[in-house]
Amino acid sequence: MTEIKSIMACIDLSAYSPMNLGYTLGLAEQGDLKVTICSVIPLREVTPVFMTGTIYHCREDTKEYLDELKENRKAQINDLIQKQFPQFSGETDICIKMGSPPDAILDMIESINPDLVVMANKGRSNLSKFMFGSAAEYIFRHCKAPLLSVRDKHIFNRTYSGSATPEAGKIRTVMAAVDFSPWSTEILAWAGWLAKINGAKLHAFNCISSQEISWVKSHYVPENSFDLEQFLPKEKQRRHELLADQIKAAGLSSIEGVEISVDSGVPYEQILSISQNTGADILVLGPRGRSRSARFAIGSTIEKIFRHSPVPVLRLGPSMNN
Incomplete structure (x- = not known):
């Protein structure tokens, strides 16, 4: 079981900040x-003041x-x-x-070195859709x-253009998306930790990707004898x-309500579909897949899940198990 001692919340006092703190302080408690x-x-709030103090003689001290x-x-x-979490009043460190x-958030993360960082998918700009290069996506990468x-x-x-305030949801089901990469053990450890502290169910899922099936089909021996209807049930059982x-x-067998499922298709589509069908409240993913790419690539499975998952997404640190 993974050992978590510290958690860091990144907030900007937007409408999403109470939700962020709700998840952060809930896990902390x-x-x-x-x-x-x-x-x-x-x-944008600092530069005009700094420049004015540098260029002009001001009565007010810039510093x-x-x-x-x-x-x-x-x-x-x-x-x-x-106002919203009085039990934590005076119990947290605050860094401004x-x-x-x-860049500033990444610097603080490196300096503070928390075991887990929590951040909302949107901030003050409240963009109606993600753009490559947005702050949330940049930090996620x-x-x-x-x-x-x-x-x-x-x-x-x-x-969505309504005025509802985002709220933290209860974690009743944790879904671990496992691809049998070197990060699989950590994915299960984190998912197990979340399930245990929240008294939640754990659902472990693996997807047999369409690319894997194509590769097996093209390399099957004897040649041209591949039968998908025979292959898939056996492979699903093996992976299960x-x-x-x-x-x-x-050490997660003791968690009440552990479930396992294996399916085939496009990984990010299947992960999002299964998470909806199982009622998952949070997804746990590795930093990247089997390719062990040195950095995230546009269009990767993890980034697509980050952009399209309606429930929180926990992505492990890229340096794990390198």
Whole structure:
């Protein structure tokens, strides 16, 4: 079982911040974790003041003003905690930085070195759809620590234009997407940890990808004798047994309601479909798949799940098991 001691929330005081804190502090309470809350004052709020103080003679001290911005942000965060999560009032560390939000957040993550980072899929801009290069996606790609991207499945629709406030949901079912890559053991460990501290069910899923089937078909011996109707049931059973062995080896058999399923098709489509069918409240994925690519690629399975999953997505750190 993986050991988690600290958790870090990245908030910007947007409408998504209470949801982010809800998930963060909920996990912290259940798992007895040390909490650090980080926030970035963006350059658009800082640069005009800095430039004015540099170019012109001002009666107000620029450094004092910037320090006041930090204190105000810290006070706003404390006020939010006091109003919505009073049991954590005075129990969290708060770190405020100025700069470009994605870069500043990554710097704070590296400096604080938490076991888990929690971040909302949207922020102040409240974009109706993700764009390559958005802050959330940039951090999801480059964060070296395990990162939980939280979202409210009830208002996740890209075209949603209502005024409902995003809320943290209860974690009743945890789904681990296992591909038998070197990260499979860690995926199951994290999924098991989440299931145990939340008293949730665990569902382990593996997809036999269409590409794998094509490769087996083209290399099958004897040549031209491949029968998909015979191959798939046997392969599903083999993988089911392999997953069961990995769950047992990870010490997760004691979790009430452990389920295993294996299907075939396009991995990200199947993962999203199964997560909906099983009522999963959170998905746990590796940092990348079997290719062990040195970096994320546009269109990868994990990025597509990040963009389209209506439920929170926990992606492990890329440096794990390298």
